[in-house]
Amino acid sequence: MDTKHVVRAAVPLAVGAVLLAGCGGSSSGGGGGTTSSGGKTFTIACQGPLTGDNAALGINICDGAKLAIDQANAKGDLSFKLAYKGVDDQGDPTKAPAAAQSEVGDSNVIAIVGPAFSGATQASEQYFTEANLASVTASATLPTLTDPSNHFTTFFRTVATDSSQGAGAADYIAKVLKATKVYSVNDGSAYGQGLAKELESNLTKDNVSVTKDSVPAGTKQYATEASKIASSGADLVYYSGYYADAGPFAKSLKAAGFKGTFMSDDGTKDPNFVKLAGSSAAEGALLTCPCSDPQSSQAASNFVTDYKAAFNQDAGTYSAEAFDAANTIIAAMKAVSGTITRSAVVTALKSIDYQGITKQVKFQSNGELSSTTVYLYKVKNGTISYLGPIDQLIGG
């Protein structure tokens, strides 16, 4: 064997790579920008993690927005055409400015669904404010995003914040479940840490004793944490994080002989949670979510079937909220009387009142929803089923 031999064996790889770059270039193209006879075409961009480790979450969200846009086009009652454009920020605050800038720089973009993650939102929003470009997020739940010191004037969200969810969950734990010793575990992510903080402070207010802990997301191996909790005598575990870790965590808790209640958040409210935990370990788990049951109305159940038909998978967490966010933007565009511009859309959004599939969308002056309800779900017979709004469950 000589050197040349190996070199030559590696040539096809190089050739292949070059060919690929060529193929890829021709086969994929960005959406948007194409004008047709039916009036001007506007692009609604969806910003979120479309690649990388969190891509599954971002794709759920942006597919929801895409469905809304496709349906609005198909309906044919618009005086303009809509295009969809997915913009990837990897959910990463440091990548978000470039993503935001690419949206601001594309003059067809009229409004944005997203950004999906709170950190990315915080890093992007200043660009949107500067360009007077509306961004309606369906999933960034960090309470401080609407802090007046940020001066984010074009920010809206169709989802309740972590502080509503933390307070709702804590009240339910204290008043209905009457737990006395709670183990609050977060996944170390911005979202998990933020939600856990809200929950813990509300639980302390309700005189429930709380033990705090954190296991980094992606750990997967929860046996040690579960043994620790099982022997601590806690009667409830609240996990602030996502299903990919909540699943194995619930599974390990059961294996370690934990007898109390497992409770988690909207990041866990995903059919995959039950799959990963195994139906016996997931059974009885309570999930809080600022998202209402998409099966509750006719429009909502249509959404579920349409989504499944369009993307060949079930609507995930926040798909419905993103669908609403996109439809809210479309409603605002319809409400604009003169020419549709970015700033006209922002103005229209401020006074919008739109009946979405998850809620009545109506914003306060800071971009928060007027009514923020948190709902409770329970895993029953292997499926996540709807229990109702938490405030009603507590009252009744």
Place this chain on the structure above:
Amino acid sequence: MCFTQSFWALLVSGIENGSIYALVALGYTLVYGVLHLINFAHSEVFMSGAFGGLFVVDAVVGGPPSSGLSSAGLIALGTIAGAFFGAVAAFVLERVAYRPLRRRNAPPLAFLISAIGASFFLYNLAGKEFGTNPISVPQIYDEHPWFHLFGAPVLNTYVIIVVVALTMLVALDRVITRTRLGRGIRAVAQDAETASLLGVDIDRVIVTTFVLGGLLGGAGGFLYGMAINVSFNMGFIPGLKAFTAAVLGGIGNVRGAVVGGFLLGIVESLGVSCVSSSWQNTIAFSVLVVVLMFRPTGILGERLGRAA
């Protein structure tokens, strides 16, 4: 509080973790032994094994396990499939990302970067092919506590993992110390040039080393995936821990990797009773630094050749 609470339960899960670390650490240590090279792509070998096992088990299994015997058969099948796919991945890795560099006498850093490139490639390819959602291995046995050790439940999963891992570790040790092949590996590890002059086919030894590491890593991947779940990014954390374990025990030393794996698993597990799990890497690396201060080449020293 520290160490006293749930000591036995934590010890048990530490041993379970440790046995996975040991299986993966062997892959790092074997390759390091013969090539003096950190095989950064080994965590992807682990992942490949898990997916291979998942595919085979998924194809074979119909419904819930019918009997203990069929469960045992399925576990064995999955482990063998995992080992096979791990070995294939390691073999291809050696052919594509290492051998061409070796032919051209590339410097060690080029190997390191090539391994990182391979890891990038495999990791992202798996994310694309299999999706980014974790996938559960079909339930092939009924998980329940087998017995109690001082009140701590010991799951059958733990017993299975530890028994399979120990069997493979002992088998590998026999291969390294007793067979002609093992002698070849040790010879290359000690002095490649002399070994080659004495007629050892070094290419074959290197490929075999990769394959051996892949067998263990792939089997470890399946066991890990069976106990938890399978996903494209599952290799990263166990890979990092196993690499640490290999260095802890003395990289290049087969028995050292086993000692390091179990030690790291147990220390990490017990450490969690004192501080939050979010500090687990800090615990692991602090232990490593302390050990390296006193034994600069790890607990059992460096050379593979000395393992015998």
Place this chain on the structure above:
Amino acid sequence: MTTLSAVARRARWWNHARVRRIGAYVFAGIVVALVTGPGGSEGHYSNGLRHGLLAPRVIPFIVGGLVVWAAVELGGRQLYRVRPLVTTVVSGSQRRWQSPVVRLVSYGLLLVVAIVYPMHISEFWRVVAANEIAIYVLLAIGLNVVIGFAGLLDLGYIAFFAIGAYATAYFTGRLPIHAPFTLNPFLVIPLAIGLALISGVILGFPTLRLRGDYLAIVTLGFGEIVYEFAKNQQGITTGSAGVFNIPHFSIHLLDINYDWGLPSLPYYYVSLGFIVVVMFLFSRLENSRVGRAWTAIREDEVAAAATGVATLKYKLMAFAIGASTSGLAGVLFASKVGSITPDAFTLQYSILVLVLVIFGGMGSIAGVALGAAVLTWLPELLRTHVNPQNRFIYFGMLIIIMMIFRPQGLLPSRRRAREIRFAEAGLEGADALGPTPGSGLTS
């Protein structure tokens, strides 16, 4: 194993080199089919494989592999005649490159391009240039001192970047713990450089006695510890939520008042200025006594120590210089992006910077800068040309191919190119991390 069986094996037709190569070509075809095929994220996990590999679409790729094989084997011999020509041209240009005038002029031209070109690109690419390319170039130049000059494998390099970034947050009053005074980020630069330098020395002093791979894992551990600290100490660093609204640079000096706001171009020019200064300083350093000491350590530490080089001192120096460059990059980054989260400082980024250094040509300042710029720019470019989900697959492939065909990097330093040439000829090992893995093994 014996010569006899080797002869026997070679005699069989399937052992014929040309035939065996078919396998490689078909394999490459299948890999290409997989990479370009549909993904499996929708529906069942095996969909990707079922539709990408076990489907008729794989056939053209296999046939393509065979065609390329046939073309190379039967008609492609001429291709290899081109190689000497290429080598002549390349070595000729390399010889000319050695002339100081040519080099000075090319550097000048490059600088002009670096200044003028960004004025004519879209704001998106300016953001990429200021937020990513400039930062990674600076990081890579810094790591080059550690690994390229002194031969120390540092896998926790991004920790110093984090220290610089968090120092910016601290001294501008954005952390939960407050500094006794708040400063403009510009004035934080010397403080951050100092802090990173000190932490470099603190890390380096006990660990630099360790050799090659042990140093790598200990520095890796240091990086992880810094990351976990940033992530878990919510009371100090705000945890994963990150720090936001870090002020932009501003100058208030005599009559000059200038604020760097959201636009990226002004930041880009500041970074470019720092890059030029750092490159100039490091190239002076490389050719000084210190640089020669580093080379001696890199090539043979024992010999260097024996000839009276204070190895620990010079190693510490390299470590501290690299760390402080990283810290500087951290300030620029924090102030430009305005927000930092611990996830920007994970192990993957340390590895990425290492890849940039090797890709560009370890030891060569210009090469490293070029490599970092190209590799940071490429994924962003790929984003619009391939499915963005797949771009790191291509990235990985590119790295492997590059290491096979040009392990010395894009623009290797002269000294290192010579080392690698010697190594390829089998004369000696190419770096301080030991001989070629499995050296002396080629037949």
